[in-house]
Amino acid sequence: MRTDENGVMDNIKLRAFQQLIHEFEVSAGQPPEERWPWLIAAHILGQEVLSLHLKTHTLMFRFALQTSDFTEASGQLFRLSLVPVGHLLGKLPYGNTGRANVSAFKPMAIDPKSESLIDSARAKVIADKMQRPNYPTTPS
Numbered sequence: 001m002r003t004d005e006n007g008v009m010d011n012i013k014l015r016a017f018q019q020l021i022h023e024f025e026v027s028a029g030q031p032p033e034e035r036w037p038w039l040i041a042a043h044i045l046g047q048e049v050l051s052l053h054l055k056t057h058t059l060m061f062r063f064a065l066q067t068s069d070f071t072e073a074s075g076q077l078f079r080l081s082l083v084p085v086g087h088l089l090g091k092l093p094y095g096n097t098g099r100a101n102v103s104a105f106k107p108m109a110i111d112p113k114s115e116s117l118i119d120s121a122r123a124k125v126i127a128d129k130m131q132r133p134n135y136p137t138t139p140s
Contacts, residue, residue, distance in 0.1 A: 012129075016121035017046045021059070023121070032067045036099070039063065041117035043098035044110055050087045057083060060098060075100020 024038035039060050046052030057080045064072035082104055086092050095108040102108070110118075 012122055012125050013045060014052075015125040016118065017042055017052055019121040019124055020045065020117060021055075023117075024059070032063070032069075035063070037113050037117060040097045040099065040111075041114040041121070044095060044114050045118050045121075047092055047094065047096070047098075050083070053083050053087070053092075054080065056098060064100075072100045075104075079104050 020038050020042040024035060024042065027035045027038060039056060043053070043056040043060070046056055057076055061073055061076035061080065064070070064076055079098065079100075093103075093105055093107040095110045096102060096104070096106060097108065097111070097114070
């Protein structure tokens with residue numbers, strides 16, 4: 001998520017990130033392999049903003065604990081410690097899924113599933129804005 005010269009975040013990207021997190025939350029009860037894609041897409045979209053990046057890894061860590069995936073949980077703890085350093089140094093592996101089964105340092109091409117989820121979240125945000133003229137222009 002890029003910011004402009006005044007540090008203002010792209011509102012559509014922020015709302016799309018929030019939409020992806022919402023979809024993860026409402027998918028509760030589905031098998032983990034059907035829920036992880038929402039978090040992966042949120043990670044890819046929000047990776048450039050420290051608070052969103054931390055939020056995604058925190059959710060990934062909690063989800064790994066909920067599913068008793070302790071390898072993933074330990075990988076998420078490692079990533080949570082790296083996030084501030086990566087942002088401080090400007091060294092982020094763009095496109096990386098954020099999962100423990102890939103290198104925390106490896107940039108990756110965005111997989112088609114994540115790209116589709118991100119595109120769908122953006123489209124929903126734009127459609128909501130067009131249907132509701134008073135749709136907030138700043139995040140709540």
